[in-house]
Amino acid sequence: MQKDKNTAFIKSKALELGFDFCGISKADFLEDEARLLEIWLNKNYNGKMAYMANYFDKRLDPRLLVEGAKSVITFILNYYPEEELTETEYKISKYAYGTDYHFVIKDKLSSLLSEMQSEIGDINARVFVDSAPVMDKVWAKKGGLGWIGKHSNLINRKIGSFFFIGEIICDLDLNYDGPIKDYCGTCTACIDACPTDAISEPYVVDGSKCISYLTIELKENIPTEFKDRMENWAFGCDICQDVCPWNSFAKPHNTVEFLPNEDLKKLKNWEEITQEVFSKTFKNSAIKRTKYEGLMRNIDFLKKNS
Structure with missing residues (x-):
């Protein structure tokens, strides 16, 4: 067929x-x-x-x-x-x-x-x-x-x-796969670990409190209510995934493009990044989304509130 x-x-x-x-x-x-x-x-x-x-x-x-x-x-x-x-105190x-x-x-x-x-x-x-x-x-x-x-x-x-x-x-008519069941069970590791309480209830995230939102999507100053709660994330956040038991099954990827470039691996003092260094290091990176000003805003916020 x-x-x-x-x-x-x-x-x-x-x-x-x-x-x-x-x-x-x-x-x-x-x-x-x-x-x-x-x-x-x-x-x-x-x-x-x-x-x-x-x-x-x-x-x-x-x-x-x-x-x-x-x-x-x-x-x-x-x-x-x-x-x-x-190697750096700031996390991405x-x-x-x-x-x-x-x-x-x-x-x-x-x-x-x-x-x-x-x-x-x-x-x-x-x-x-x-x-x-x-x-x-x-x-x-x-x-x-x-x-x-x-x-x-x-x-x-x-x-x-x-x-x-x-x-x-x-517009192709194909064979469809059905959904599988939910295997979260009674686990609340992600909810308990979120430092900004962004997971307002199971399966619901208040995006306005999420560290990924605050460091990437938000273009204004990060609200002071989040001081001491960012855990040094300068771009995005992996906390809820890092604590998830299912990620004990995560295996290293095989995609060469996803490997960090040498400039990123050598980058130590993020507080002194210049526009030139930012442009060179993150030339093809998703970090370009926050732009130089956004990344430095995040770092400054973390430095002041650490």
Whole structure:
């Protein structure tokens, strides 16, 4: 059957390109998520991230993003490092050690889409990598790639939660994978460990209190209520994932692009970083998102409140 053949081809090519897992779900309206997203926004948990309220309908219905969409193909790519950067007193999220994941995953997905078009024929499809109103974790869950944990990150039983998510939304009729059960159980490690109490209740994160939000998304000064609570995170935060028991299964990634560059490994005195050093060290890094001024604001806040 053509549907079986196309599904098998896509999953096989995904593994060849280095993706850890691939799951497929029906492109449909996310009815449950619509209600939850509305509640989350009404509580202002998006903080100053006004864009989270934009394109509400498109965020919930992939058929509004790709005409005739039938399938959401979701891919996850491990970024767990072999060694953590520990030579500096300031911490950055593991996902930012290497080349910006947007570039890496988009290249891989674009290559895959080209192969799909060569093998299968004319396909109406788009590649998405955290840059459009797509609910990545929800589609990954629907595609059976894991469950959404109490810290609101997707957890995979085999590799934990340190991975990136990307999608191809297309008009192909494929075999769909079903969701798996939630394996968080009674564990509250992530909730207990969050120094800013950002996990307001199991499975709900108040984004306006999250250290990742405060160090990346927030463009204003970090509120003084968070002094002594940032635990020296200068860009992002991994605390809720680091304490998750499922990440005992995390294994080092095999993606060369995610390795830290030599300039980053040699960087010691972050307080004296110049614009020139920032531009050279983080040329292809996700840290460019916060810009030089943003990173120095974070470091200054940590220095004053340590």
